[in-house]
Amino acid sequence: MSEEFLSHCRHIVGEPFVLVAAADMAPFLDDWRGRYTGKALAVLRPADTEQVAQLVKACAHWRIPLVPQGGRTGLVLGSVPDESGTAVVLSLSRMNRVRSIDAVNRTMTVDAGCILQHVQDAAALHDCLYPLSLASEGSCTVGGNLSTNAGGTAVLRYGNARELCLGLEVVTPQGEVWNGLRGLRKDNTGYDLRDLFIGAEGTLGVITAAVLKLHPLPKASATALVALATPRDALDLLTLAQDRCGACLTAFELMSDVCLDLVATHFPDLPKPFSRPHGQYVLLELSSCESGEHASGMLEQAVAVALDRGVARDAVVAMSAAQSRGLWDLREHISMAQAKAGKNIKHDISLPISRIARFIAATDAKLRDAFPGVVLVTFGHLGDGNLHYNVAPPAGVAHDEFLRNQEAVNRIVHDQVDSFGGSISAEHGIGALKRDELNRYKSPVELGMMRAIKAALDPLGIMNPGKVL
Template identity: 60%
Template structure:
């Protein structure tokens, strides 16, 4: 039987209009959103239910057709697009957008994999609850993609990443069976925690089709402050003071270098510098409280006063409204777009122990400037949980294309430094194809062997997102 037979059988499952084969329409599914690379697909298939996903997977097994699960296609490591062989199908889950259940008393929401993150956030908010996963791409990324990559974001400090927000999964396994694991239980000690095999696996073990997620009481008040500091050491001091003084109300702690802020102001001229004088670093700090706005603001102002008295703060701006708070967050959330507008750059999504962040920045900055004079370091990210986006832009008046030829050497310096500090070269973006070879330098042979054993056991024909992660 031929690939034509395969596609015809797929059309019988989903309907003919949901099996896309024409070149122009396929481009959306074959290209990653930054348009840096493009693969080649046999087809893009858009199932509308879990049962249809299972039937398509069984057909892929029968015909030995590789498949690439795809959600919002907002990833940064090329994990949701096919290779260049043209043998794989892209399995888009974007039609599966049903909120299946909202259990207020159990504080859970069950959503299909194609639901946008913003859709789930809004459904929770409409019920007076909070789903706290928060990403810049929340208007386009999907729940399935969030879980497949174990997404992080800006609220990990308080609520954890996607893995910690998930209680149960529905998964189509590599052989086309459906695992109905949508339990809304906080405690279930009955053997291996299977859901955690699939979370963060980037679709290489099975396809997440729905998830039961944790909700939280919506906070009554929130306060946002942008603080100006001299060094990352001062930022670490502020973080520890904030944890001790604010406790669980501290929800966000983002480190921003002055160069990041200058890029944003250059490429987003509608935004304004919040301070009269620049500082080497800034921290965007946010708290969420179940007390009154006045109570929350009072605690935050007390903290700032104490830190100012100890000469840890150079200046601070406290948002007096939600609009002002969003303006401050815009300075943080537009860094990646500003860097892209500045030119081609080399990205690193790294994590080191929070206590090591100041030393990592100081030592790695010095190494890069020694070897690549004039390179511009775009350092920002989730300092509260140890995750930095440590990106490198070309020196001014240097071609981005020429600079990218140094990528392997720059990666080696940065990743070796991360390893030296007992960190990770991928904190929240995953491995995809971009880092699957690089990770072999840093994971032990035992770790790799365990991962390969799991992959071979669950996907013996290597049809589930082949060439990714391993």
């Protein structure tokens, strides 16, 4: 049966784009973090939506599970197959066209395989901004961004991927094409099918194209790194910055002293803005459609007030684009510094912003009681309530040995998240990694509705099986 299926796939996309040799498939089977490798019957690489539709029809006919895949930068095993070897990987990497840009409507229509950075660059050529910004933007794709409802550093001002998408083109599990590529900001004509597929992680259909929302390209931005004592001070600074800067406040990133110590250790050439350590740091960025003077003036006034009120202990305001880039490098190298330091237990969580300081204090204490000497690496997008709350082993404890405690650590962290009214996944998704955790924290009513939607749209259960549900 599999040979007949594969022969049909070769007829659809051409023999070079049906990969079956182990060496050819290997790059498509590894988890981004290098901790898991799946198996596949084949890797299929369609060139356009029609080929995707034909391949999905073939999968439905032969009952072959399929795993949609973009840039493979996910962190929850959502875009890699399991170890059974029965599924095919459907890689959209060849579908990377910018189909059209409407600068007046401020929209861009792109293939799902477009790399995020290429989309940003194409928008900029038309004096527009596509504001989704992630550390992996040089390799992640629009389809993956939408399938996981990606967030990033500019959610505070512009929203996450869901809010930056006006329409979709989707191949259903039956191989039909739904063309919802409408660049409309208002369309109240029934159920919002678009939002069903955004964040569904490929379990309901294959996103093949999208209409993205563009914004005016800011004239200038201003950046500052502010040193504080506690997360509570960071919340006070956020309120102050929002009151004084309004919609110009684009990014508000929290980093603990542990984070910057890691960066300084593993990337010693990066800037060292302060002569002495502080408990917490916040990276603020303002963007203005007026002028650089407008942005820098607002930022300097806000920082001056924070220092005068004792909210902030010290601050560095970037005086050039190069200095701004240097401050952002500190934030963007945290994950890389963690990787160089060794393995850790990661959590991508969200909380009501007002409860974040209490959550950090209470959860830090519980973890330190349970695992004395544990190192807590806390950073994230404080402006939208998203923390990357990572737990590294105590000094002298082997990383692989500490990872055996992952279930116990997750239980403490996720129970705390639940008790504070938060979510166990803010921007990474559920995938296979958090599937069982979802069953623990979602109500039976929510899970029942999700399963009903899955059964209605994908009755054969071939779309990214084992993910989310």
